[in-house]
Amino acid sequence: MVTADLSAARRIHSSLSLAAPIRAGDLSRFMRPLITALIVLALVHGGLLFVQPTNAPAAELAGDGPQVGVVFDLGGRGDKSFNDGAYLGAESAAKKLQARVQFIEPGDGSDRGAGLRLLAAERRALVVGVGFIFTDDLIELAKEYPDVNFAGVDFAVGTDKFGDPIPPPPNVAALKFREEEGSFLVGALAALVGGSKKVGFLGGMDMPLIHKDEAGYRAGVMHVCKDCTVIAQYAGVTPEAFRNPSKGKELALSQYQQGVNVIFHASGSTGLGMFEAARAMGRGHYGIGVDADQYGEAPGYVLTSMVKGVDNVVYDTIRRVKDGTFQGGIFSYGLKEKGVGYVYDARNRALIPDSVRARLLDIERDIVAGRIRVPSTRS
Amino acid sequence: MRAATSAAIEDGVLPTLTALLVALVAGDLLILSYGQAPGEVWRLMMSGTWGNAYGIGQVLYKATTLVFTGLSVAIGLRAGLFNIGAESQLAAGGFCAAALGLLLPTGMTPWLAIPMCLLAAMLGGALVGFIPGVLRARFGAHEVIATIMLNFVVLALLNWAISATGLAVPETLHTPPVASSSIPRLAAFFPVFHGSAANGTILLALMAVTVSAWLLFRSRFGYELRATGLQPLAAESAGIRVPRIWMMAMVLGGAVAGLGGSNFVLGYKNYFEDGFNGGAGFLGIAVALVGRNNPFGVLLAALFFATLSQGGLAIHALVPKQMVEVLEGIVILAVAVSVPEVRRLLRARPAPSATTLPVTV
Numbered sequence: 138m139v140t141a142d143l144s145a146a147r148r149i150h151s152s153l154s155l156a157a158p159i160r161a162g163d164l165s166r167f168m169r170p171l172i173t174a175l176i177v178l179a180l181v182h183g184g185l186l187f188v189q190p191t192n193a194p195a196a197e198l199a200g201d202g203p204q205v206g207v208v209f210d211l212g213g214r215g216d217k218s219f220n221d222g223a224y225l226g227a228e229s230a231a232k233k234l235q236a237r238v239q240f241i242e243p244g245d246g247s248d249r250g251a252g253l254r255l256l257a258a259e260r261r262a263l264v265v266g267v268g269f270i271f272t273d274d275l276i277e278l279a280k281e282y283p284d285v286n287f288a289g290v291d292f293a294v295g296t297d298k299f300g301d302p303i304p305p306p307p308n309v310a311a312l313k314f315r316e317e318e319g320s321f322l323v324g325a326l327a328a329l330v331g332g333s334k335k336v337g338f339l340g341g342m343d344m345p346l347i348h349k350d351e352a353g354y355r356a357g358v359m360h361v362c363k364d365c366t367v368i369a370q371y372a373g374v375t376p377e378a379f380r381n382p383s384k385g386k387e388l389a390l391s392q393y394q395q396g397v398n399v400i401f402h403a404s405g406s407t408g409l410g411m412f413e414a415a416r417a418m419g420r421g422h423y424g425i426g427v428d429a430d431q432y433g434e435a436p437g438y439v440l441t442s443m444v445k446g447v448d449n450v451v452y453d454t455i456r457r458v459k460d461g462t463f464q465g466g467i468f469s470y471g472l473k474e475k476g477v478g479y480v481y482d483a484r485n486r487a488l489i490p491d492s493v494r495a496r497l498l499d500i501e502r503d504i505v506a507g508r509i510r511v512p513s514t515r516s
Numbered sequence: 517m518r519a520a521t522s523a524a525i526e527d528g529v530l531p532t533l534t535a536l537l538v539a540l541v542a543g544d545l546l547i548l549s550y551g552q553a554p555g556e557v558w559r560l561m562m563s564g565t566w567g568n569a570y571g572i573g574q575v576l577y578k579a580t581t582l583v584f585t586g587l588s589v590a591i592g593l594r595a596g597l598f599n600i601g602a603e604s605q606l607a608a609g610g611f612c613a614a615a616l617g618l619l620l621p622t623g624m625t626p627w628l629a630i631p632m633c634l635l636a637a638m639l640g641g642a643l644v645g646f647i648p649g650v651l652r653a654r655f656g657a658h659e660v661i662a663t664i665m666l667n668f669v670v671l672a673l674l675n676w677a678i679s680a681t682g683l684a685v686p687e688t689l690h691t692p693p694v695a696s697s698s699i700p701r702l703a704a705f706f707p708v709f710h711g712s713a714a715n716g717t718i719l720l721a722l723m724a725v726t727v728s729a730w731l732l733f734r735s736r737f738g739y740e741l742r743a744t745g746l747q748p749l750a751a752e753s754a755g756i757r758v759p760r761i762w763m764m765a766m767v768l769g770g771a772v773a774g775l776g777g778s779n780f781v782l783g784y785k786n787y788f789e790d791g792f793n794g795g796a797g798f799l800g801i802a803v804a805l806v807g808r809n810n811p812f813g814v815l816l817a818a819l820f821f822a823t824l825s826q827g828g829l830a831i832h833a834l835v836p837k838q839m840v841e842v843l844e845g846i847v848i849l850a851v852a853v854s855v856p857e858v859r860r861l862l863r864a865r866p867a868p869s870a871t872t873l874p875v876t877v
Contacts, residue, residue, distance in 0.1 A: 171530065178537035185544035186555040241829060242837045247713050247784060251574055251829055254711055255564075269688065273785070281711070293688055344679060345686065375675045 202235035203263060203458045206256030207451075208249065209242045210268030219428065219447055223267040223290060226451030233452075234459050250274040257282040263458045265451060269293045279306040286463050288312055288454045290447055294467055307465040312450050315471035317353030317513045318504055319443040320401070322472075323425050323479050324357025325500055327399040328365050329493045330423070330440060337392040338369040339411050341379040341404030345514075347371070350403040350427075350443075352515045360500065360509070368392050372407045385410030386417075393418045399440060401425040409434060423488070430480045440488055442480045450476055473505045532806060535850035542846045543839075552834045564830020565823045571830070573702060573712025577784065578796075578822035579815075580714070581606070583721040584776025585800025586807055586814040587728050588641075588769040592659075593809050594732055595765035596745035601648060601663030602773040603797025604670035605641040609774025610781040611674050612640030614788035617694030617781075629697035634720070634778055641774015642767045644670055649766025653759035659766065671793075678790045690789035699783040715783030722815075724772055729811040741765055773797060802848045808855075820847075 207227050209220045230236040239261075241252040249271055256264045257278050263286045266275050272293040279287050285308065292311035295303045305311045327336040336358050340347045355367050370388050372378040385407035389400055393414060398421060402408035408427065412435035415422045426434065426442030450470050457463045470476020479497075481489065503509040544554040565571045585602040592599035616636035620629050648662035678684045683691055702714040732738040743751040744761040752758045780792045803821055807813030821844065828840030 171534070175530075175534060175537060178534070178541055182537065182540045182544060185541065185548070186558070188544075188548060188555075189553045190548060190551050239833050241832050243829075247574070247577060247780070248825075248829055250713065251826070252832075254570075255829060258570075272688065293686075295685075342679070374680045375672055377672075 202230075202237065203455065204259070204261040205230065205236050205238045205263045205265065205455055205458070206253075206259070206261045207238060207240050207265045207267065208252040208256070208271065209240065210270060214240075214242065219290075219445075220267055222429065222445070222447030223265065223451050226448035227265075227455065229448070230452050230455040234456060236455050236459070250277070253278050253287075257285045257287075260285060262286060263288060263455060263463070265290065265454070266292075267447075275309055276306060279309045283308055286310070286458055286465075288451075290450065292467075302467065304467065305465060309465050310454060310463070311467045312454065313467060313469045314445050314450075314476050315469055315511070315513070316443075316445060316477055317349050317356075317511045318471045319445070319477035319479060320350045320353030320403075321357035321360070321504065321509075321511045322497055322501060323401050323441060323443045324354035324367075325361045326357075326441060326479065326489070326493065326497060327354075327401055327423075327425060328358040328362040329496060330489065331398040333396050333398045334362070334365050335395065335397045336365060336367055337389070337397040337400035338367055339385060339388055339392070339400055339402040339404050339408065340369065340371040341373075341402075341407050343371040343374050343378070347403050348515050349513050350401075352512045354401055355515075356512050357500075361496070368395065368397060372404055379405030379407055381407045382410035382413070386414045389414035389424070390417070393422050399423045399425065401427070401443070403427045403443075412438060415439075426480075432480065432484050436484070439485065441485055444478055444480060446470065446476050446478070471504075472501055531855045532808070532851060535806075535847060535854045538850040538854070539843060539847040542850075543843050546839055546842060547835060550835045550839070557831050557834055560831050560834065561823075561827035565827045569706075569708035570710070570712045571826060573709040573714035574826045575819065575822045576702070576718055577713040577715070577779070578825050579818040580717050580721045580779045580783075581776045581796045582799060582803050582818035582821055583815055584724060584779070585773050585797045586803030586818050587724055587811060588645075588773035588776075588797075589800045589804035590807065590809040590811065590814050591728060591732070591741075591769045591772065592765055593804060594738075594745050595741045595761055596748060597652070597659045597762060597765055597769075599645070599648075599663055599766065599769050600660055600801065601644060601666050601670075601770070601797075602800040603793055603795070604663075604667040605644045605770040605773035606776050606797045606800075607674055607793040608644045608670055608777070609637035609641035610777025610792060611677070611788050612774070613637040613697075613778050613781045614691050614694055617697045618691060620696045622695040624696045626697055630699060630782065633694075633697045633782055634775060637774045637778045637781075638771040639774070641777070642771035644774070645766040645768070645770015646763070649763040649770075652766070653763040659762075675790050678788070684790075688789075689791070690785070690787045693786045694782070697782055698786050699778065701783070713784040715779070717779040717783040720775065720778070724775065725811045725815050728772070732811065737764070773800070799844075802844065805848060806851050 205227060207223055209223065214220055214224060224240065227238045231238050239256065241255065243249045243252050253264055253266055253271070253274050265288045267290045269291040271289050275287050275289045275292065287308055288310040290312045292305065292313065294305065294311055294313070297303050338351050338354055340351060351369050358365050358367050370392070372381050372384045372388065385402070385404060389411035392400055400411055402411045402424060408424070411424045415424045415438040416435050423438055423440040424435065425440050428445050429442065430444060431442045432439045472478065481494065500509065504511060547554045547557045565575050585606055588602045588605060589599050613633040613636050617629065617633045620632065644666060647666060648659045651657040651662050652659045678689055678691070685692055699716040703709040703712065732742065740751065740756045741761050743754065743756055744758050748758045781788050799821055803814055803817045806820065807817035824840055824844060828837050
């Protein structure tokens with residue numbers, strides 16, 4: 138049985154495969170245009186090789202401070218959250234601490250190790266891997282380059298068979314965030330501002346990292362409003378769930394229609410759909426952003442954003458390298474260390490009553506002082 | 517005979533050479549547009565790749581995966597089928613190798629465990645190739661559509677298997693390490709390669725090149741396969757069972773791509789990580805195109821694209837990584853354009869011989 142779409146396959150094939158052998162006579166005459174083209178191209182290339190542009194941009198953010206290398210996660214620059222946060226932190230370290238920073242954006246999986254190794258081999262004072270995915274590579278390289286300092290943002294600390302954390306190698310700083318503390322605050326805020334006894338949570342991929350946000354958020358809601366209910370939904374079980382704004386909008390609309398007035402999302406760009414839903418529902422419906430200040434996504438409808446201070450943490454680590462106080466170990470950043478928090482500035486001040494702000498400041502003090510224990514897992 | 521050989525070399529080499537020169541000049545201009553000196557950037561790229569043992573090791577590692585996916589696409593194209601599914605075949609192969617490796621007892625001798633895992637990788641890839649193969653052979657479904665769609669299905673399934681079934685180590689997207697079957701790194705034999713990911717899978721890649729060259733150009737099956745690719749109607753009237761060839765080509769291509777998964781899973785990290793394929797399957801299409809569907813050409817093209825990819829890291833301090841991606845695109849485009857164009861020039865000669873099916877290349 139030969140089907141009708143053969144012609145397509147033939148076309149593809151004939152443009153790609155070797156043609157029939159051709160007699161090699163008359164080469165000079167018929168090949169002349171081709172040879173000429175080759176020579177011209179080679180000459181142009183040869184000429185361009187010697188062009189030296191003036192005032193070429195510097196290879197790295199320059200200074201006479203510590204030499205720092207940063208390898209981004211596969212998402213790379215421009216994600217408006219995680220990687221860009223690390224970039225901002227390193228950039229301000231270049232300005233204020235005169236650090237010399239080189240950035241690497243890996244292409245595929247093996248580039249992560251290769252990028253870190255490239256920087257470690259230059260004996261830089263600090264090499265940073267941005268994202269939990271660097272954990273294994275950092276451990277391997279730290280053992281190989283004991284005189285280089287490493288730092289891993291969201292470094293995944295393993296546990297031994299007794300459930301105790303396994304400390305990273307002595308020259309690795311595991312930079313962890315207590316996202317649940319920030320989520321607790323925005324949970325309390327959502328319940329206090331929403332006023333409908335129902336608040337929403339929109340997660341991206343259904344996974345432990347996001348459950349941490351949900352757990353803190355729930356606890357925050359319950360802390361200020363015992364009889365409130367939290368409607369929590371996830372957009373999916375794959376990483377796609379972090380990139381699905383239309384699903385986000387659909388879920389958010391259904392929550393708003395059930396009487397929810399405030400939704401907190403931890404769902405990457407899926408959350409953009411939530412802001413759109415808030416705008417579609419009109420006055421009195423709010424979304425809470427995550428990781429970075431997302432006010433600009435829907436001005437007037439963004440109550441606040443739970444921010445993760447990757448920039449502060451990266452800057453802080455570089456500062457410690459410069460001061461000579463860098464140490465390996467597990468570093469946990471929460472409200473106390475200004476590693477997490479929520480946005481309260483001129484743009485959203487009008488949305489948050491002063492009494493609510495005062496209440497939140499109280500709660501924040503209690504968390505910092507240890508009077509409130511914030512859960513990090515759903516129970 | 518000599519004339520035929522030199523013509524084949526001309527036809528195989530000249531278009532590619534033209535395309536590479538075009539890409540080089542385009543690269544020069546791109547580098548200049550970033551305000552950098554082309555000479556300096558190319559020098560850095562060479563010293564970061566072929567300039568030291570570690571760089572060479574990294575290039576070899578990346579080339580290994582590309583050889584497998586390139587061969588997978590090339591085998592399909594020789595049979596007249598466009599296999600876009602090497603990406604998911606690669607991933608499925610890696611997953612099956614890791615899954616079997618985890619099931620095997622840890623104390624098992626590597627001499628038995630490694631071949632079993634390799635076989636699992638081939639079976640995994642072959643299964644993913646089989647589906648579009650049988651859809652094409654039995655129902656006439658176009659393999660381009662079928663393989664593209666299957667990419668989504670397979671990659672989503674693998675992601676689910678890793679993230680939702682508790683197979684992954686907590687807080688990561690990879691399985692626990694496979695203790696029983698790890699292919700030794702090159703550095704175990706040649707300490708200069710220390711730190712690079714290159715591993716024994718390179719030998720498998722070289723074997724795959726040789727075997728597929730023999731299969732395509734020296735065996736009866738290969739003859740039938742190429743005949744089908746050139747003209748299925750004629751092949752069928754010559755008694756070749758065309759649907760069977762199509763199915764076999766897809767299964768074979770899938771198995772080769774699946775075997776490529778062992779480079780990362782058994783040779784480098786020793787675990788399956790979601791997304792380890794990282795586009796190597798799609799780049800395999802470019803490798804097959806630039807390698808002119810010839811296994812040895814695929815080998816050279818794989819080395820070329822691996823050099824570009826690793827070199828991209830080395831020049832990162834001067835130009836953004838997107839430059840290398842643009843450059844890859846230009847190479848592909850230039851080859852696609854220059855092959856028919858150069859061939860037209862070559863054909864302009866008097867008295868071309870009749871189209872025959874060359875037994876050698």
